[in-house]
Amino acid sequence: xxxxxxxxLFRVIGRIACFVIGTVLILLEMFNIQTFNFANTLDGWGxxxxxxxxxxxxxxxxxxxxxxxxFTNLRHPGSAKHFKKVYIKKDYKEEDLKKTYNYTxxxxxxxxxxxxxxxxxxxxxFKDMNIDKQLKMTNVDCNAxxxxxxxxxxxxxxxxxxxxxxxxxxxxxxxxxxxxTYHACKSYVLLLGEAISYEIRKTNVKLLTLCPGPFNSKFxxxxxxxxxxxxIKPIEASDVALFGYKKSLQGKSLAIVGLKNRLTIFATRxxxxxxxxxxxxxxxxxxx
Numbered sequence: 001x002x003x004x005x006x007x008x009l010f011r012v013i014g015r016i017a018c019f020v021i022g023t024v025l026i027l028l029e030m031f032n033i034q035t036f037n038f039a040n041t042l043d044g045w046g047x048x049x050x051x052x053x054x055x056x057x058x059x060x061x062x063x064x065x066x067x068x069x070x071f072t073n074l075r076h077p078g079s080a081k082h083f084k085k086v087y088i089k090k091d092y093k094e095e096d097l098k099k100t101y102n103y104t105x106x107x108x109x110x111x112x113x114x115x116x117x118x119x120x121x122x123x124x125x126f127k128d129m130n131i132d133k134q135l136k137m138t139n140v141d142c143n144a145x146x147x148x149x150x151x152x153x154x155x156x157x158x159x160x161x162x163x164x165x166x167x168x169x170x171x172x173x174x175x176x177x178x179x180x181t182y183h184a185c186k187s188y189v190l191l192l193g194e195a196i197s198y199e200i201r202k203t204n205v206k207l208l209t210l211c212p213g214p215f216n217s218k219f220x221x222x223x224x225x226x227x228x229x230x231x232i233k234p235i236e237a238s239d240v241a242l243f244g245y246k247k248s249l250q251g252k253s254l255a256i257v258g259l260k261n262r263l264t265i266f267a268t269r270x271x272x273x274x275x276x277x278x279x280x281x282x283x284x285x286x287x288x
Contacts, residue, residue: 094143098147100148101148101152112159112163113164114148115164115167115244116164116166116189117167118141119141120140121137121181122134122181122182123178124178126180141185141186141189145166145189145192149192156205162205163208163248164205164207165207165208165210165244165245165248166189166193167189168186168193168210169211169212170265171183171186173187173211173265174280175276176277176280176283177277177284178284193208193209194209194254197253197254206253208244209253209254209255210240211254211255211257212243212244212257212258212261213235213261214234214235215234215257243257244257
């Protein structure tokens with residue numbers, strides 16, 4: 001029996017035992033059935049003589065809940081104490097995605113929180129782009145998000161608990177000449193996440209689509225987009241992570257990082273699309 005199955009078996013048995021004991025004692029209290037003396041039964045544990053059966057039930061349940069929380073937080077395979085960082089370098093082709101998922105199964109990792117944050121961009125004219133690089137971008141930015149969301153969401157729905165954060169971008173809300181593939185990919189992540197969140201809304205599994213603006217990372221170097229970052233001051237990646245974590249715990253389906261970004265996205269809903277596209281182009285290329 002795996003650690004995961006043992007954990008759930010322990011939890012189920014404990015809850016059934018508390019339910020049965022509680023039901024019996026509640027019935028005794030309701031019908032005033034005095035079939036035994038608690039003080040004598042506890043053999044000198046005089047402390048309990050002042051407790052009614054109902055109160056003892058609550059003590060048992062409270063004790064179990066504390067034990068359950070302790071067991072979940074400290075002994076649970078997916079808890080902070082047993083948390084492991086696993087770095088796997090892949091090209092995000094279909095076989096790589098499956099290998100990565102199978103690795104978590106082989107190691108019996110309890111995956112209750114998933115953050116799909118891998119991604120990169122490439123600033124260039126569409127006519128000059130490297131098509132192989134663009135296809136790899138769609139693999140990383142779209143296919144990987146779809147695959148890992150699907151396989152881990154299925155497991156979470158069986159347990160009826162879990163959190164997934166898919167990192168999109170404010171780029172998802174507007175077209176961007178000279179970075180068209182990247183913006184299109186982020187739009188895909190946004191629309192995918194919002195749709196899935198609606199489908200699972202009646203469960204305890206939550207999916208958040210996080211949309212940050214520019215933040216400090218290796219993205220600029222990979223995207224050759226230092227011009228944009230000179231115009232827009234990036235924030236710290238840790239601030240983005242903390243913001244996303246809080247919104248995920250709140251059960252949000254969409255979160256845009258930063259007041260300025262939220263106002264910008266709100267304004268694009270009313271501005272002409274041609275104006276939005278032109279404004280976006282100016283942040284990508286000097287003199288456009």
